[in-house]
Amino acid sequence: MKTIDYYNQYADQFLQATLYVDMESLYQPFLAKLPDSARILDLGCGSGRDTLAFKNKGYQVDATDYSxxxxxxxxxxxxxxVxxxxxxxxxxxxxxxxVWACxxxxHCDRNRLPDVLKRIHxxxxxxxxxxxxFKYGTTDREKDGRAFTDLDEHQAKLLLDQLDGVAVLKQWITVDKRPDRKEEWLNVLWKKHA
Known part of the structure; x- marks a missing residue:
């Protein structure tokens, strides 16, 4: 099973697991850096949870997903x-x-991450x-039919160093917001310089 097939087949279970998660603590550092009428791309929006939150806060939101x-x-x-x-x-x-890529x-192939980050840039x-x-770690793995590329601080730095004029504003580790999960996540906030 490919990752995309997983999301098409288990969309409703995925929605139930993610739709009502309180993401406010992750929105704040991102939105604090944006102008009031900002235009945001929710890249890989999944359930649409974050798209809806940004829309309700008065932002212009575009959203994409592959499923x-x-x-x-x-x-x-x-x-x-979407x-x-x-x-x-x-x-x-x-x-x-x-650009919000939560x-x-x-799910990006590790060898294609530099190209995708250039596209975001x-x-x-x-x-x-x-x-x-990203889920915190250093490996490429498959779980329940989905491919994952895990990232740590060092790997994130190497990726962002390949872009011209980027500053990392904040990098921090959080524990999964879902009640039944204990996984750690690497969160990265970066800025494209003028």
Missing amino acids: EVLVERATQLTGVP KQQSFYELDMHDVYDG ASLL SALRCGGICYMS
């Missing part, structure tokens, strides 16, 4: 026309004040902010 079923569910939930697209296909230039790039306006999160 056909999650695109339908997220569009219904948010009223935002685009079915892989992060490998992101092709925008100087459009977004913020627990999505962890390109999609950001000068001074734009990206939030991304």
Whole structure:
């Protein structure tokens, strides 16, 4: 089973597990760096939880996901026309004040992460902010039919060093917000310089 098949097949279980998680403590450092009328891309939006939260806070939000079923569910939930697209296909230039990649790039092949980060960098306006999160670790692994690329601080630095004019604003480790999980996450907030 490929990762995309997992999300199409188990979309409703995934929604139940993620939709009601309180993400406010992760939104705050990201939103604090954005202008009031910021345009945000929710890259790999999953259930649409974060898209809806940003929309309700008054931001302009675009959202993408690669899973056909999650695109339908997220569009219904948010009223935002979610685009079915892989992060490998992101092709925008100087459009977004913020890119939110929460627990999505962890499904990116490690050898393709530099290219995807370049695409995010390109999609950001000068001074734009990206939030991304990965399960904490150093391995590539498969679990329940999904492929994961884990990242630690050193690996994140090596990736971001490949981009021109990027500053890491904050990097921190959190424990999974879901009540039945104890996994650690690496959170990275970085800025594209003018």
